[in-house]
Amino acid sequence: MATKRAYASPLRQQAAARTREQILKCAAELFAGRGYGRVTVADIAAAAGVSPKTVFASVGSKSDILDRIVDQGVTASGHEEAVARLLALTDPRELLRKLAAATRHGNEGQFLVHEAIRKALPAHEQAEELWERATAEYRRALCDVAAHLDTLTARPSASGEETADLLWFWFGPSGWRSLVVENGWSWERAERFLSGTAIATLC
Template identity: 90%
Template sequence: MATKRAYASPLRQQAAARTREQVLRCAAGLFAGRGYGRVTVADIAAAAGVSPKTVFASVGSKSDILDRIVDQGVTASGHEEAVGRLLGLSDPRDLLRELAAATRLGNEGQFVVHEAIRKALPAHEQAEELWERATGEYRRALGAVARHLDTLTPRPPTSVEETADLLWFWFGPSGWRTLVVENGWSWERAERFLCRTATATLC
């Protein structure tokens, strides 16, 4: 007797994908606003306009939701393409100007996701691993830029390791957050300042 094959409706799959995106978007907003520890699956369900059962079925537990948010943030950062462009530049001033613009674009576009992750750290049982997943590739990309800067003229007056540390200090998520959130600067003002500071120090 032939086994009945399950039929996967494209429309149903599209609807499920939209539901997942809605759940993740609402969860990121709630985590960023209230903090991971203060948000329940019921809160996420209410914000997304679905039942808690649908949240569990489409994405999983609250921890699963945060995992998906981290993965989405890493995928959406576009760091590989940006680094490829930067490594093709031969003038250090042009490179730092492009780096400031690219990291602003990434941090501004992923701000809610970054805040969701940051505010989850005190309440998440695997906070260190979570932060490494969220920022590891970003930091390694800045390390690649530091190594490239060391091959250009004029070379930075710092070692490659120190240059990489400085790039992370200026252009990592915490540097942007300090200027934009804590100091209330515009993203444009922060970009100009970071570019000017990096150029004055390294060139």
Template identity: 70%
Template sequence: MSPLREQGAARTRELILREATALFAARGYGRVAVADIAFAAGVAPKTVFASVGSKSDILNRIVDQGVAASGYRQAAEDMLALRTPDMVIGALAKGTRAGNENQHAVHEAIRKVLPVHEDGEALW
């Protein structure tokens, strides 16, 4: 695949995942079909399956991206360097708030998945 096609495919995947996150957060996982995601992203359902996979695969990718974007590794390293319990609690509170604000749509999507997804507990 040419670099230009790879860039286009990556943009399509990002768009599909962004639209799926918004739909899952707004309607809930059980009320969203792959066709809905495709429509929101402006692509065919076959493109969704070819680019990202099934609805369950999409959710797994959303969760993986949310975890990666959370900065948890750096936060853990930073906390290990802190010397007092008050400093650790302050850092945890700040990190939790930042994660909740930055990943709100992902959290909401996962929260709405819990009752209907076979791996809901593990996702949370």
């Protein structure tokens, strides 16, 4: 007797995917706003308009949710395409202006993800590991840009490693957050300042 194969309804799968996205979106907003330690699965369920049971079945535990938020952020960053465009540039000033614009776009778009992880650091056992995972490709990308930038200047004002450190200091998540969140600057003002500082220092 032939066994029945389970039928996976495309509409049901799409609905499940939308539910997962809604749960992750609401969780990121809550983690970034209140802090990971102050948010419960029940809070996430209420914000997403589903039951706690649905949260567990769809995404998993609160720790699983943060893990998925990090994975989503890494996937959505689009750093490979951005770096390829930057490495094609031959004018160091243009490169730094474009780098400022690209990192602003990334940090502005990934703001909730970064905040969610930052505020999880005191309460989540693996938060530091998650932060490293969320930013490792970002840092490597800036190292690649730094190496390219040094080839465009006859006598670089900094060594390759120092240039990479400076780009991370200016254009990494902490640099943007310091100006925009801690000091209340607009993203546009921060971009102009960071771009101008980098050009004045390195060019």
